[in-house]
Amino acid sequence: MNTVFLDLDGTLTDPKIGITKSFIYALEKLDLPAPHMDELEWVIGPALQDSFAQLQVPDLQVAIDLYRERYTSVGLLENSLYSGIIPVLEWLKGADYRMCLATAKPYAYARKITAHFGLAPFLEHQFGPELDGTRNNKGDLLAHALELTGIDPAQSVMVGDRHHDYDAARAVGMKAIAVTWGYGSAEEWAMADVLCETPQDLPEVVARVLNR
Numbered sequence: 001m002n003t004v005f006l007d008l009d010g011t012l013t014d015p016k017i018g019i020t021k022s023f024i025y026a027l028e029k030l031d032l033p034a035p036h037m038d039e040l041e042w043v044i045g046p047a048l049q050d051s052f053a054q055l056q057v058p059d060l061q062v063a064i065d066l067y068r069e070r071y072t073s074v075g076l077l078e079n080s081l082y083s084g085i086i087p088v089l090e091w092l093k094g095a096d097y098r099m100c101l102a103t104a105k106p107y108a109y110a111r112k113i114t115a116h117f118g119l120a121p122f123l124e125h126q127f128g129p130e131l132d133g134t135r136n137n138k139g140d141l142l143a144h145a146l147e148l149t150g151i152d153p154a155q156s157v158m159v160g161d162r163h164h165d166y167d168a169a170r171a172v173g174m175k176a177i178a179v180t181w182g183y184g185s186a187e188e189w190a191m192a193d194v195l196c197e198t199p200q201d202l203p204e205v206v207a208r209v210l211n212r
Helices: 016-029 039-044 047-052 062-070 085-094 109-116 137-150 165-173 199-209
Strands: 001-008 098-102 125-127 156-160 177-179 194-195
Touching: 016 039, 016 062, 047 062, 085 098, 085 199, 098 137, 098 194, 109 125, 125 137, 137 165, 156 199, 165 177, 177 199, 194 199
Parallel strands: 001 098, 001 156, 098 125, 156 177, 177 194
Antiparallel strands: none
16 A cells, blocks of 8 residues: 655644744743744754754753743644645545654644644554654654554655655655645755645645556
């Protein structure tokens, strides 16, 4: 059975408000300069530790703890489904594709989001890092998913909006689809095997990549 691995942030849901405001909250608590939320879109996708390191925060764990202080209470559901996502998942399920989540968001948070937005019933497995940072690297996460499930990477595709998704897919011998409605750039999308410009186009693109 062909398998579609789906990113969460910037692919299935738009998490901009919750993520960026939680970054701003952490930076302000640390008395550090806090960019406007529109200037923080680049933090959507990477692991928290990597983003805070890029922001030159001196104590990464304190910053992560402060981020989670707001995110877990408010930010988690400051989020919305992209238009057309549920019909796409319904189509993929009806066409006998297996679907799995592969996200840089900790699993503990991701499963709350997928349950809240009605995504969980479509997902055979959900993979995300542990809260302690284990498998923050998306290549490691996909390798873990393949090992755990026995899924064949040659019969699978990774769908996501950032270069981390395409790097991870390449690392495990899987093809990648870049979705352009999220938070990636044209430079990042060029690293994927193929582009998909709207959710409505995703079923056809998946079928083409997997030769169905």
